[in-house]
Amino acid sequence: MAAPRRSLLLLLPLFLLLSLSLSTAFQSDELLLHDDDEFEGVRASSTPSQPLSPPLVASTRRRSADATQASGASESNTVQFTLEHDLGSGVGFVPAGSFSARLKSSAHGSQTLTKLRFTRNELMEDEKDAFKQLLNEDGFYTVRLPSNVLDPTRKDYVYSSIKARCIPRDSLDEHIVIHMDGVNILAVNYGSVGGCQYPRPMKVPSKWTFNSYTVLKTAEQAPRTPSFVEQLIEADSGLGEVMKPPEKTFWAKYWMYIIPLGLIVMNAVTAAANIPEEQAGGQGQPAAQRAPIAAPRRR
């Protein structure tokens, strides 16, 4: 069971890669943001433990099983490169761990790394002391990687640093993002797993082991600029149909006339109501006065 499983594991990223390169329209933000298939969280004990395979991989693996034939052309081999760190004690950079990855050559001749694994070396006593010193003075913990994994003779390194006080929790938690371009490492971003407080409190870890999470990132493809030439042609052909604006209600159309009109009417009504009242009030009394006069006449 173990052997086919491994080959399937190997095929999966390749399949994803192929599907990515073949179909330009397909946007794979999944691959880039959550690089689960190229991401191996490793417990950094002195012996490399089994990779934690996320459940997502298991589900995609079944899908990738159909692509077994397509992967026949490619060959893969393992490359190793070391992570070096500087504890600021004046020693300089010393190896702190090693990455191993599989090199994939695609049909275009470009090479990519997949299945990255990371093994942390255990800290020596003097290194622990140096680290404590670093924590004390709130110094920088710096790591570096070779900029080209295939050609370690080139003395180009990419560096990354963090304030040492950001790392310790119960153990030493680190999060390494490696930005790749083919077989070149563009940059390594070293950081703590969670946030880092400011001001940074001094905290000595209870366990002197590294808890490492590594992510491999490649460049995202920019979406193609939308082009509406076809739609414009369509619109030209369908020139006869003029989009009718949605029918407005009577109120929405004429409210600006209705309100002043209403005001005027109301004004007029009240005025009209006042006039009879006044007339009624003014004529009421003479009528009342007249009434006694009229009454004797009837008599």
Added chain:
Amino acid sequence: MAPPPRRLLLALFGFLTAAVLATLVAAVYEDQVGLADWHQKYIGKVKQAVYHSQKSGRRRVVVLTEENVIASLDLRSGDIFWRHVIEKNDPIDQLSLSLGKYVVTLSSGGSILRAWNLPDGQMIWETNIQTSTASKSLLHVLSSNKVAKDNLVLVSTGRSIYAVSSIDGVISWRKDFTLDDLEIKQVIQSPENDIVSVVGVAGSSKLALYQLNAKSGEIVKDAQESLPGGLCGETVLGSHDVLIALDQTRSAIFVIEFKGLSLSYNKVRVSNFVQDLSGTVKLLPLMSNGIIALQSSCTVYLLKLKGMDGLEVIHSFDRPAAVSDALAITEKDEAFAVVQHVGSQIEFIVKVTSDLSNEVIREKVDIDQHRGSVQKVFLNNYVRTDKSHGFRALIVMEDHSILLVQQGAVVWSREDGLASIVDVMASELPVEKEGVSVANVEHNLFEWLKGHMLKLKGTLMLASADELAAIQSLRLRSSEKNKMTRDHNGFRKLLIILTKAGKVMALHTGDGRIIWSNFLPFLRASKSGEISSALRIYQWQVPHHRVMRENPSILVVGRSGGDSVSPGVLSILDSYSGEELNSQRFDHSVAQIIPLILKDSSEQRLHLIVDSNSLAHLYPRSPDALKSFIHERSNLYFYSVDIQENAIRGYSLQKSCDLNLEDEYCFSTKELWSIVFPSDAERIAISETRKLNEVVHTQAKISADQDVMYKYVSKNLVFVATVSPKAAGEIGSAAPEEASLVAYLIDAVTGRILHRVTHHGAQGPVHAVVSENWVVYHYFNLRAHRFEIAVIEIYDQSRADNKDVMKLILGKHNLSAPITSYSRPDVTVKSQSYFFTHSVKAMAVTQTAKGITSKQLLIGTIGDQVLALDKRFLDPRRSLNPTQQEKEEGIIPLTDSLPIIPQSYVTHSLQVEALRGIVAIPAKLESTTLVFTYGVDLFYTRLAPSRTYDSLTDEFSYALLLITIAALVAALVVTWVWSEKKELRDKWR
């Protein structure tokens, strides 16, 4: 009270949207041009000048400048008649006149010959000439003594010589010389016959002479001679048959005579006839009649040729002095001019070659002190009213300005240093003080009275045309926009400009006049010929509370040598008067200048200057500054972009320098992070950051569906674009498959790559602008064959759940909690790209005082104009069919290309020739931003991206308002009286 009905609200909303959409186009009317904007035309430093011949009767001079401009100037006023700004990739080398009506120019290393019409500057013809090697090309227009219909223009490049007809540009003959490595140095026309002599140097020591028939190009005679000691390449014609050449060591002179077929030479050491000569010498070109000019490091010598065997010094001038070319005034007499400095004046001397002991003219001319030394002189003669010869000269000064000197006075001058601006900064004007205006009036009461008399005359229609002009200028000077004090709206400012020559000038934003100028002594070329270069200009001190009485000052940083490791220099100037307060010479180089936000107790801003050894030096060097710096040192980081190594590196500052411990203002640096781009796949094309002084008003964006998105607002955001090396050349040099552009968003403190996106089939040139939480960049899409502008907006996801409005109101949100770059940011990115019609020369974004006003992109187009494009067109949330809510929010339906609305050209009908930079300066009025555009020309205007919503426009009718108020008050009174009367009547009833 019942809440207003929803429908009414909607209607209100709709009305608002309509109003907002209506403001998308903001243009000026024709009669508003020039009210708030000004445009100035320049040409640059003159390197060659040709006068119109006297017969043509026009008083004009045609000049060629280092900014690649050919222009025709009026000799009376210095105004430009016509001007052509030629592209930088087609540099014009030489200029000449032909037949008295064509200007002939030779450009692109001798491969393009053009003729322009002299009166109006229209191009007559253009001829392409095949050039094989990158050798110096020569242009020689044959002067025909006889009345000939056609005039030939000879162009020599390397081993070949071409004769081109000056009427239609047809190549009439071409001659290739067979001698290997021949480089033609001189074309000489003998006055009598149609014979042209061509002198060339082959290898380093062989001199060759050919005589050609000018009509057909056939070789009549040729002679060659090897000279011992080699030639350095500089040759000059001594007289019509004697050639002077410098040897390889530049310490001896060959006097070569060519009579008929024979070449005879004599080698003379310069030290034989020049006493106490130091260093090497240079031949100054084109003297004649047996006079040559030699220039050593500190002196200019005039030598006379005495037959074959020697030279004699007739005059020597201490540098800086300049000698003009010889100018034929009669059949056989020639004049030349020498200009030298005498104290604060310059002395203008004209001599005639036939009589060297006498001087025709010796005049002392007063000039402005801030012009430096004389660089070049171009002499011209004219006939005086008494029929004698008069002389005038165009003098090019060290600050790139030109002066016309005639009759012992400067007739006009042009500040052409403004054509090559290096850096621009805005500075405030002094605050208006009480009583200042009264004091001014008392000071020149007579002037004041005169002004009022003039105005009175003007109103009584008694003024003459001159007086009317005087009134107009008075009115302009006293008008609101040209005052020398700070205004309420912050429209009046000083634009402090640093030019390539090292001159600092302050222009008034009202009308663009020069308030002060200072040619910094440390940026002037020293006597040893060391070239200094001006780098940047910064605000040094902005007086605030404690030092309110002091004037603000500015910092100018330069380099006292050509290369990047030469030591730097610094100068501090008063920004009101331009006086130099302090200057200093560093003992280290200048690689990067970082203005810090920290200030010392005298409000001087701290600056870090990083040298080429990555050591940081703190300025000002005061204990006070050091204290405030040390306190913040652990929180300071900087980064550098290394184009050569194709890498970006971030640094922190360490305690002190390792080298010199006693220098406590020096700090060593530690490399914290680096990003190394693979050289075979990517080359850094551009890196861009936010402007330091940019203000962001809202940290969150509320979308139509009541969702809050927090902007990722970080001062440390750096945008970097890389292009594939194959596609680094011109557009079309690479196939779409091999071209790609990668855009990066990087946090400069930790070196974290926040976002990285690849555009396949895209190539440079890339222009970008970063503001708030977005980046806009312009590039070419090879697949679509069009330019594109892409936008990336970056939002902070870690604060996304912080949406509780109650918390926001009660102040319990975490917006004010300290943010550290060391936390892993959780960002989301929205992006979109659009087609754009123009190629772009420069890009900027408007800036306002509080950052409330919506932004506009200022795009310098290929047509040298500035286009203001609303940022809303570059919203990544634009979709094909926006919902009603989105429409209310102001989202424009998606289109594939960005609209270019003709009314949105900021420069309206004007062109800012050879546009290089756009600077946006916030005014005090929130709605308004000041835009200054520079290239060879200058243009300044005011811009209100969302209309002037916070002030009334100029057209606002105050009269109508007052009349309305008055009418209302009157109506009030009348109705009151009426009602009183009615009441009274009612009571009486």
